[in-house]
Amino acid sequence: xxxxxxxxxxxxxxxxxxxxxxxxxxxxxxxxxxxxxxxxxxxxxxxxxxxxxxxxxxxxxxxxxxxxxxxxxxxxxxxxxxxxxxxxxxxxxxxxxxxxxxxxxxxxxxxxxxxxxxxxxxxxxxxxxxxxxxxxxxxxxxxxxxxxxxxxxxxxxxxxxxxxxxxxxxxxxxxxxxxxxxxxxxxxxxxxxxxxxxxxxxxxxxxxxxxxxxxxxxxxxxxxxxxxxxxxxxxxxxxxxxxxxxxxxxxxxxxxxxxxxxxxxxxxxxxxxxxxxxxxxxxxxxxxxxx
DNA sequence: AACCCGGGGCC
DNA sequence: GGCCCAGGGTT
Numbered sequence: 001x002x003x004x005x006x007x008x009x010x011x012x013x014x015x016x017x018x019x020x021x022x023x024x025x026x027x028x029x030x031x032x033x034x035x036x037x038x039x040x041x042x043x044x045x046x047x048x049x050x051x052x053x054x055x056x057x058x059x060x061x062x063x064x065x066x067x068x069x070x071x072x073x074x075x076x077x078x079x080x081x082x083x084x085x086x087x088x089x090x091x092x093x094x095x096x097x098x099x100x101x102x103x104x105x106x107x108x109x110x111x112x113x114x115x116x117x118x119x120x121x122x123x124x125x126x127x128x129x130x131x132x133x134x135x136x137x138x139x140x141x142x143x144x145x146x147x148x149x150x151x152x153x154x155x156x157x158x159x160x161x162x163x164x165x166x167x168x169x170x171x172x173x174x175x176x177x178x179x180x181x182x183x184x185x186x187x188x189x190x191x192x193x194x195x196x197x198x199x200x201x202x203x204x205x206x207x208x209x210x211x212x213x214x215x216x217x218x219x220x221x222x223x224x225x226x227x228x229x230x231x232x233x234x235x236x237x238x239x240x241x242x243x244x245x246x247x248x249x250x251x252x253x254x255x256x257x258x259x260x261x262x263x264x265x266x267x268x269x270x271x272x273x274x275x276x277x278x279x280x281x282x283x284x285x286x287x288x289x290x291x
Numbered sequence: 292a293a294c295c296c297g298g299g300g301c302c
Numbered sequence: 303g304g305c306c307c308a309g310g311g312t313t
C-alpha cells in the first residue's frame with residue numbers, strides 16, 4: 001500500500017484491509033471486486049491485484065509463509081527492489097539496504113549528488129551508498145530511520161536543516177535543489193462523460209481491459225454513434241498519471257440498445273469499485289449527491 | 292530506457 | 303497549478 005503513497009493516506013486503508021483480510025488464506029480466497037473495493041481511492045490498483053496474486057502463491061507454494069531473502073522475494077508479484085529490501089530488513093532482520101523517494105532525497109542532499117535521478121547509473125550509485133551506510137545491527141531500524149528523516153526533516157520543500165542530525169556532514173549548499181529530476185509537462189485532455197439515468201439508476205460500463213482502472217466500473221465516455229447528449233451538468237478537472245483531464249459531464253441517453261454494462265442504484269454504487277473522479281462526477285447530479 | 296498506472300495533500 | 307509520495311511491471 002505504501003508504494004508511491006504517503007503513510008498518513010495509507011493508515012485507514014491498512015486498518016480496514018487487515019480487518020477484512022487478516023491472513024494470506026482469506027485474501028487468497030476473496031472475490032476480486034471485494035479486494036478492489038477495499039483499495040478504492042488509493043490508486044495504482046494493480047498493486048491490489050498483485051497482492052492477492054501474491055497471497056495465492058504464498059498459500060500454494062510457500063505453505064503460508066513469505067520467503068525471507070531478497071532474491072526469493074524479488075521473484076514474487078508486486079515485490080520489487082524496494083519492497084524486497086523493506087520486507088527482508090524490517091520483517092526478518094536481514095542486512096538489506098533500501099532506496100525509496102525519501103532515502104533518495106536524503107542521500108542526494110547529504111552527498112550533493114546532482115546527476116539525474118532517472119538515470120540507471122545514478123540509481124546504482126545511490127544503491128551502493130545505501131549499502132555502505134548499512135550498520136551491522138538493526139538494519140530494519142536503520143532503513144526506517146532514513147525514510148523517516150526524509151519524511152519529517154529532510155522534506156522536499158523547506159527542510160528543517162537546523163534540527164537535522166546529519167547537518168554537520170551534509171554537503172548540499174542548497175538542499176531544495178536536490179534531487180535533480182526531469183519533469184515533463186502534463187498532457188491536457190478534454191472528455192465528455194455521460195450520466196445515463198433510468199428509474200434512479202445510472203449506467204456503468206465495465207473496465208475489462210488491462211490498464212487504467214481494470215476491474216472497475218465507470219461512467220461511459222460520449223459515443224455519438226450510440227448516445228445523445230441532453231443537458232450539461234458541469235465540469236470536473238482531475239489529474240491522472242501524466243494527464244490533466246477536463247471532463248464535461250452531461251446528462252445523456254441511449255440512441256441504440258445499451259451495450260454490456262449495468263444499471264446501478266445507490267446501494268450498488270456503494271458496493272461497486274468506482275474511480276474517484278467518476279464518483280465525484282456522479283455527485284454533479286442531484287440524485288447522487290449522497291455518494 | 293521509456294512508458295504506464297491514481298489519487299490526495301500541500302504550498 | 304505543480305509537486306510529491308515507504309514503486310513495480312511491461313515494452
